[in-house]
Amino acid sequence: MGSVVIIGGTSGIGKELAQHYLDRGRSVVITGRDAERAGGVAAELAAAARATDNAEVPSAHGLAVDLSRPHYIAAALAGIGPVDRLVLVAIERDMNTIANYDIDKAVRLTTLKLVGYHAVVHALKSRLSPDSSVLLFGGVAKDHPYEGSTTVSTINAGVIGMMRTLAVELAPIRVNSLHTWMIEDSPFWRDKPETVKWAGSHTLTHRLPTSADVVDAAALLLDNPGLNAVGLRVDCGM
């Protein structure tokens, strides 16, 4: 069986998902921008997984891949073997508005998601098998713009188009996407409790998705053979 490759696996949901698969004895490759940091996080996750006393001892590797420099992606991924699950979750934050449009930030984030994600799939295509699956991360800002989401809303909507074209081009490999509302316990929101409270008040369940909720939904999309070309919202009924 091939490995689980998580592009953007050094923090947040990517890191939680890496732990999910390691805990189940699956070999994982995580990437971030810095090789040393990625290697350190991989070692930390593998040590935690071994502590759960799995029958199979999984391996975890960390690699440096910068999605904002797509021409270098194929070389950075050259050492990866067969891939069973491919997760594209990396993001850089951007608060753009049309009134104060920051072109450099917009180009960087748009390149990262809409070119970088494609370039990763292109580079790893020959290492996927018919039973492999791919998961792309977007967000509900595609449907619900907010002040500062000009680029984020645009790229998240783009992820739906990307999912559809990849599902056709890679068939029978399954390609799904997950679009979450603000994740309550995400490291990014840790120092912004008022924003988290405001966001939670806008759902029918009066709570926000947790990392555990999102990991559970991601694993379903990745592992359930009946799910293909699904753009799943995880938003607690926004």
Ligand SMILES: NC(=O)c1ccc[n+]([C@@H]2O[C@H](COP(=O)([O-])OP(=O)(O)OC[C@H]3O[C@@H](n4cnc5c(N)ncnc54)[C@H](OP(=O)(O)O)[C@@H]3O)[C@@H](O)[C@H]2O)c1
């Ligand atoms: N958190 C939320 O509340 C929320 C809400 C809506 C949607 N989402 C979506 O969910 C996904 C995960 O969000 P998160 O908050 O869990 O992310 P996060 O904790 O900010 O982690 C981002 C990951 O992306 C990597 N990364 C950053 N810049 C990169 C680049 N230029 N090239 C390659 N990798 C890069 C980071 O690695 P290094 O820092 O090690 O380089 C890190 O592993 C994102 O796609 C986001 O759009 C999240």
